[in-house]
Amino acid sequence: MVWKTEHSQRPDVEQSDDELKMIPLWSVILSVMVFVGIQMLSYGYFGGPPPGGPRHGNPVMHAIGSYSWGAALASYVLLIGYISRDVKRRNMRPALWMLIVLVMPGGIGAIVYFLLRQPILSRCPSCRTEVASDFHFCPQCQFQMKPVCGQCFRGVHITDVYCTNCGHDLAEDAMPARLRSYSD
Incomplete structure (x- = not known):
């Protein structure tokens, strides 16, 4: 279904x-x-x-x-x-x-x-550094671990259209290619 x-x-x-x-x-x-x-x-x-x-x-x-x-x-x-x-x-x-x-x-x-x-630690897919699971970016290589708003830089869900904090249109942000596969 x-x-x-x-x-x-x-x-x-x-x-x-x-x-x-x-x-x-x-x-x-x-x-x-x-x-x-x-x-x-x-x-x-x-x-x-x-x-x-x-x-x-x-x-x-x-x-x-x-x-x-x-x-x-x-x-x-x-x-x-x-x-x-x-x-x-x-x-x-x-x-x-x-x-x-x-x-x-x-x-x-x-x-x-x-x-x-x-907290449970996860590894950065890019540089394999252990990072906390709530980090949005890797502190070593700046790899984006989770999607964030381009205006206020708060965490957002992949399915969100607008930021829940500031109301910014998330479609205007440059989304990493690996996150684009989840958008549609």
């Missing part, structure tokens, strides 16, 4: 599936084991009535509690797996960040990681 485009055809659209692929297999397996282990512990050890005594408590609340704790701990294991891969992608020290994430209680280490992590 005309209105459906694949992500491979749209370079300006970020793929969210790539973030889910960052979770390693060992983390998925371990999180399933943690969830099942919490359920077995909850129903096997805490679930039965004491020997010779009546059973106390609401079984529905017991089930909700065990599923909630199992899901929370399994999600934390998945988060640790994601951080273990993401820290390498961002050229940070993996041992230090895994220690911080594991030692700080209650998920505070993961919050600290997400607040302090470095």
